[in-house]
Amino acid sequence: MMKNILLASTSTLFGEEYLAYLLPELKSFFKDISEIIFIPFARPGGISHDEYTEKVTEVFHSLNIKVSGLHTFTDPVEAIQKAEGFFTGGGNTFLLVQQLHQLNLMEDLKMAVEVGTPYLGTSAGxxxxxxxxxxxxxxxxxxxxxxxxxxLVPFNINAHYLDPDPNSTHNGETRETRIKEFHVFNDTPVVGLREGSWIRVQGEQVTTAGNKPSRIFRQGMAPYELEPGSVLRF
Amino acid sequence: MMKNILLASTSTLFGEEYLAYLLPELKSFFKDISEIIFIPFARPGGISHDEYTEKVTEVFHSLNIKVSGLHTFTDPVEAIQKAEGFFTGGGNTFLLVQQLHQLNLMEDLKMAVEVGTPYLGTSAGxxxxxxxxxxxxxxxxxxxxxxxxxxLVPFNINAHYLDPDPNSTHNGETRETRIKEFHVFNDTPVVGLREGSWIRVQGEQVTTAGNKPSRIFRQGMAPYELEPGSVLRF
Incomplete structure (x- = not known):
């Protein structure tokens, strides 16, 4: 099977319901799939893993897809290997990465996705x-x-990418400055994904998608914009 | 000697010169000191360590204090032990911490400050x-x-503390939410320092200072405000 991946900047557009803007896309993305595994580990409190999974279950009900939380399996490695599809939700990326490494699941998840199990991520996911x-x-x-x-892609993602606020009186660095500073020490390309945009991987083809252009940052180059539907090739 | 520490949220207020708002305070803070060591390691490019040190040198000239960059010493441990005072400037905290651990200087700096060598920090510093x-x-x-x-203080600092923007349509977490999530996993108190505020340590007394109240976050408690001049005791 070929790789089938959707990496979205955010789960929720302002004023909309959870995942609402992605639903038309998810209908074809998860076509012929009856059950997915949800990975809730990014969530740092507020709601439990069970509650987070329930929230996702309600949305996927409209797609006739069942949802099981990865935290409910006694053998999560086996669950990952047998899964029909994955969704990793947002929260805190440090927590998600810490958990996946601690539970030794990062590599298994990667392998399952690379052999073609569809993977949906939002934000930290x-x-x-x-x-x-x-x-x-x-x-x-x-x-x-x-x-x-x-x-899964040969670059890094900056989710919730924000353009500089010309009216800011605050001394925090802009997102663009931070990514520029990243490139002092790293040569990995970075895709700044504005809310409402996502990356789509189908086999070896990687494209931008959604309602906004993406901003591309490469070491030693001026940042540039890519319209939705552009092929990402570095 | 007693501990003598000043930890400021920011180096620069909007529209002002570098360190300008702190100068009156620094005159008494660094009284009778003729030379300090500047630690430029937080700076992730843009300007070199030499240029960053030069910028600080110019400001301290008005206080009749000489400045040497820690990066210029062949034996930085000896330099730290013999220093009359320290200033660590802002930049990227990950970089500063990575550098100080890699160079094995974090503990030496801590020891020098704990026996009374004055320490000024801004932002990452x-x-x-x-x-x-x-x-x-x-x-x-x-x-x-x-x-x-x-x-040096029995809590963590959130520099450049920002109140939630009621008009935001962006899905990033507010600063308050992030610190609340920190407290799901950590019981360390956090002092949210708004720009223009600082923490002053004199011996065992730790107080808030500056032109704005600080916001205090403790595990299991509602956040609260402390006016400048309040004693911090956890």
């Missing part, structure tokens, strides 16, 4: 599709044993 | 005065071997 988590916007509330992630 | 760097806002552009920092 998309960040782990990149080579490493060094372009997350999250707070390092836990210490992961490693920043390496699945490398 | 203040974050390393806390117990660990888990409340930085920075992007993890490098992987530190450890998140532990100097623990």
């Amino acid at each position: 998309s960040n782990i599709g990149g080579l490493n988590m060094k372009n997350t916007n999250d707070m390092p509330i836990v210490y992961p044993s490693d920043f390496t992630t699945m490398g | 203040s974050n390393i005065g806390g117990l660990n760097m888990k409340n930085t806002n920075d992007m993890p552009i490098v992987y530190p071997s450890d998140f532990t920092t100097m623990g």
Whole structure:
């Protein structure tokens, strides 16, 4: 089977329901699939893994797809190997990466996706599709044993990409400055995914998608915009 | 000698010159000191360590204080032990912590400050005065071997603390949400330092200072505000 991956900047557009803007896309993405495994580990409290899984279950009900939380399996490696599809939700990327490394599941998940099991990620769940988590916007509330992630695509993702606010009086760096500073120490390309945009992998083809252009950052080059539907080739 | 520490949220207020708002305070803070060591390691490019040190040198000239960059010493441990005072500037906290651990200087710096050598930090330089760097806002552009920092104060600092923007249509978490999520996994108190505020340590007394209240976050408690001049006791 060929690779089938969707990495979205966000789960929810402002004022909309959870995953609503992605539903038309997910209908074809998860076609002929009756059950997926949901990975809730990014969620740092607020709601439990069970509650987070329930929220996802309700949305996938409209697609006639059953949802099981990865945290409910006694043998999660076997569950990953047998899965028909995956969805990793957002939360805190440090926590998600720390958990997947601690449970020794990062490599198994990567292998299952690389042989063709469809993988949907949003936010932190998309960040782990990149080579490493060094372009997350999250707070390092836990210490992961490693920043390496699945490398389903040959670049990193900056989810929730934000353009500079010309009216800001605050001294925090802009997102663009942070990514530029990343490129002082790293040569990995970074795709800044604005909310409403996503990356689609079908076999060896990687394209941008959604309602906004993506911003591409490469070491030693000026950043540039790519319209939805563009092929990403580095 | 007693501990003498100033940990500021930011180096620069909007529209002002570098360190300008702190100068009156620094005049008494660094009284009778003729030379300090500047630690430029947080700076992730843009300007070199030499250029960053030169920028600081110009400001300290008005206080009649000479500045030497820590990166210029062949024996930085000896330099730290003999120093009359320290200033660690801002930049990227991951980079600063990674560098200080890699060069094996975190512990020496801590010891020198604990026996009374005055320490000024701004932004990333203040974050390393806390117990660990888990409340930085920075992007993890490098992987530190450890998140532990100097623990000059018995809490963590969130520099550049920002109140929630009621008009935001963006899905990033607010600063308050991030710190609340930190407290799911950690019981370390966090002081949210708004720009223009700082923490002052004189011997065993730790107080808030500056032009704005600080916001205090403790595990299992509602956040609360502390006016400048309040004693921090956890």
